[in-house]
Amino acid sequence: MQLNSESANASSARLISVSVVAYRPHRRMLERTLHTLDTALDRLCIVHQAASAPLYLINNGTDEPIDWSQLTNEARLRIDIIEGQGNVGYGRGHNLAIERTSSRYHLILNPDIELESDALVEAIAFMDAHPEVGLLSPMILEDDGCQQFLCRRYPAVFDLFIRGFLPRSLRKPFEKRLDRYEMRDVIGEKDIVLDPPIVSGCFMLYRTEVLKKLGGFDPRYFLYFEDYDLTLRTHDVARVAYVPSVRVLHHGGDAAGKGWTHIKLFIASAYKFFNRFGWKWL
Known part of the structure; x- marks a missing residue:
């Protein structure tokens, strides 16, 4: 991504920033994430006549150092490495980036996500057209192309036990219950769904002002449920939208x-x- 002018730099800084927390990352997978992010940002910047957005790459690893230059040598992203803090957890890692950014939008992204090339163009277009929406969640696909149903209704402990710990061979009697929990009755490939109670933290596109108002992730969660917590708190200050034209x-x-x-x-x-x-x- 080439920088065109100082005004383009300013425009990009105001448009979007991205944070990725990595802990002993799978090299090939992270390379794919960065490559597809780079392509999606490139398209976004062309549409908005802006420069490359900053990517905050938070190294939560506590073992041997990672040669980030080698890992990211094919990407044209403007990367800021945040490291030296040790493994502070997923949410607190992202908070280190959230407190630094001053963009209009901020993307919280997992290091195991691949973005479709027009994902960010679609996402920003929707957010620009719907100022009441503070958080966007995309359509999320499996490796085989099937949809992952990661929008959720408020869980019961039993739902979490079935989905998280019961072998797939024993889940059949509870299929209808899990389908309801995973919102399969309303989450699909075409229709926008407003205000799903909970969305996945693997891809959360926020208005930065909303994210900062919420104080980012609750640091009391080291891993898991920080996205549940953050989504539920988001409903207090803004709307949440599932937008299937945005695909990852x-x-x-x-x-x-x-x-x-x-x-x-x-x-x-x-x-x-x-x-x-x-x-x-129950």
């Missing part, structure tokens, strides 16, 4: 499949979440 591919997995440490983190964060917003067992 998500390579993420469930907590149970990642080992005992992730299971403990999931349970600890769930406890904090329900203590704050109210327990619902």
